[in-house]
Amino acid sequence: xxxxxxxxxxxxxxxxxxxxxxxxxxxxxxxxxxxxxxxxxxxxxxxxxxxxxxxxxxxxxxxxxxxxxxxxxxxxxxxxxxxxxxxxxxxxxxxxxxxxxxxxxxxxxxxxxxxxxxxxxxxxxxxxxxxxxxxxxxxxxxxxxxxxxxxxxxxxxxxxxxxxxxxxxxxxxxxxxxxxxxxxxxxxxxxxxxxxxxxxxxxxxxxxxxxxxxxxxxxxxxxxxxxxxxxxxxxxxxxxxxxxxxxxxxxxxxxxxxxxxxxxxxxxxxxxxxxxxxxxxxxxxxxxxxxxxxxxxxxxxxxxxx
Numbered sequence: 072x073x074x075x076x077x078x079x080x081x082x083x084x085x086x087x088x089x090x091x092x093x094x095x096x097x098x099x100x101x102x103x104x105x106x107x108x109x110x111x112x113x114x115x116x117x118x119x120x121x122x123x124x125x126x127x128x129x130x131x132x133x134x135x136x137x138x139x140x141x142x143x144x145x146x147x148x149x150x151x152x153x154x155x156x157x158x159x160x161x162x163x164x165x166x167x168x169x170x171x172x173x174x175x176x177x178x179x180x181x182x183x184x185x186x187x188x189x190x191x192x193x194x195x196x197x198x199x200x201x202x203x204x205x206x207x208x209x210x211x212x213x214x215x216x217x218x219x220x221x222x223x224x225x226x227x228x229x230x231x232x233x234x235x236x237x238x239x240x241x242x243x244x245x246x247x248x249x250x251x252x253x254x255x256x257x258x259x260x261x262x263x264x265x266x267x268x269x270x271x272x273x274x275x276x277x278x279x280x281x282x283x284x285x286x287x288x289x290x291x292x293x294x295x296x297x298x299x300x301x302x303x304x305x306x307x308x309x310x311x312x313x314x315x316x317x318x319x320x321x322x323x324x325x326x327x328x329x330x331x332x333x334x335x336x337x338x339x340x341x342x343x344x345x346x347x348x349x350x351x352x353x354x355x356x357x358x359x360x361x362x363x364x365x366x367x368x369x370x371x372x373x374x375x376x377x
Contacts (some may be wrong), residue, residue, distance in 0.1 A: 072198075073128050078107065081142055081158050082128070088140040091222035093127050094376065096156040099124065107155050128152055136351060164203055166175040181218065193229070210278075213250075213269055217257035223285070225264040226302070229253040230270035232291025247271060249291060256280075262287060262303070273307075278315065308345070316352075329359065339360060 074096040076086050097106040099115065102124035106336070109128040110116035120126045120139050127141050128148040135376065145151040168174065168186040175193045180186065181200035190205040196210045199218035204210075208222045211229030222228065229252070237246040251270025255277045261267070264283035270292045271273055277289070278297035287301050290309035295301075300318045307313065309325040318336045320323075326345030334352030342359035343349060349356055355364040362370075 072105075075143075078126060078155055078158075082143075082145055082154055084143045084145055084151075087126075087143060093155075093159070095159065096152060097124075107152065107159075109152040111148050128155070162201060162203075187224075197228075198333070205263075211253075211269065213252040215252065215254045216261070217255060217279070219258050220255055221260040223261060223265075226261050227266045228255065228261070230266060230271040232271055234271055234291060234309060239327040251275070251291070253277075256297075259283070265289075268293075268309075275364055284321075290327070302339070338364070 072092050074090055075093055076090045079087050080095055092105060093107050093352045094105045096238050097108060097303045099108045099118045099122045102108050102122045104123055104125045106124050107123040107126045107128065108119050108122065110119045111130055111154060112135050116133055125141065127217050128145050128151045129267050130148050131144045131146055147199045148224060155204040164185045166183045169188045169220055170322045171188045172186045172190040173192065176191050177195045179197045181198055181202065183201040184198055186202050187204055187206045190204050190339055191209045193210055193212035193213050196214050198216045199220065201218055202216055202220045203296050204222045205224040207225050207274045214229035216253050227239040232247040234247040234249060235245050237244050249269065251272055252268060253269040254274055256279040258280045259277050261283045264285055265283055265287040267275060267277065267289040268291040273292055275289065275291055275293050277295045278299065280295065281295055281297040284303040285299045285303050287308045289295065290307055293307055296313060296315035298316050299313050301320060302321040305319050305323040307325045310327055311329045313331045314333040316334045320337055320339035320341065323337045325343040328346045329343045332350040335349050336355045338357035341357050341361040350362065356362060357364050358367040
């Protein structure tokens with residue numbers, strides 16, 4: 072529970088003329104006097120004003136803005152709503168190591184961290200403060216997690232990468248040394264049943280604030296930048312780079328040694344060829360192989376005409 076004035080402070084809003092208490096976020100339809108709701112357009116603002124909500128987060132200078140003391144004007148109501156929800160919830164868990172967890176030798180677990188049932192932590196792993204590892208997560212040796220990392224059920228971090236050397240005459244494959252590390256920085260969230268390989272001789276790194284959906288695979292020696300979004304069923308081959316702020320839609324496939332530049336958006340199902348460099352902040356690429364959206368749509372139109 073928090074005072075409305077405190078909530079306004081969390082989101083950098085100005086002073087309010089009311090100061091009741093808030094204990095939850097909710098939809099407009101289910102709002103009560105202790106709820107926070109948000110409005111992004113005149114229709115949703117009208118509905119919010121007519122609701123029982125105690126506090127309304129509304130876009131600044133929104134058309135039809137009512138003279139209602141419950142309205143708190145913000146630049147981005149949806150983002151502000153998410154911030155409030157997170158602050159009201161707090162960590163949402165108590166620190167513990169579940170009795171069924173398996174913890175190896177020399178493991179470091181930071182203050183406030185929860186280790187869920189069936190989690191397996193290899194020797195020498197380091198886990199930061201206030202992390203939350205859900206059921207059956209596996210952390211291989213030489214894995215390092217920063218603070219406030221969330222790992223959903225079934226994820227496997229630091230596993231052996233898929234790298235082999237082939238004998239030219241016999242065709243025999245021998246695994247290339249996979250003795251590097253995996254470093255996951257602060258505030259990263261990793262979805263259920265996702266897998267991230269450790270480096271071969273160096274490291275695999277996941278940058279601060281990156282959010283990874285369920286069923287994602289990231290190969291060895293990859294470098295993922297800060298605040299990257301990776302949607303479900305995406306696969307990133309070894310030694311590829313995804314720079315800060317990039318957005319990868321569902322089922323994206325990226326070949327080895329490729330680069331996705333800062334702020335680039337890859338639409339769902341896009342395929343990036345090995346060694347390819349996709350550049351242009353905010354530019355959208357689509358298709359297999361991926362190309363600028365306008366070019367992809369033009370090619371698609373030509374196929375239809377043909």
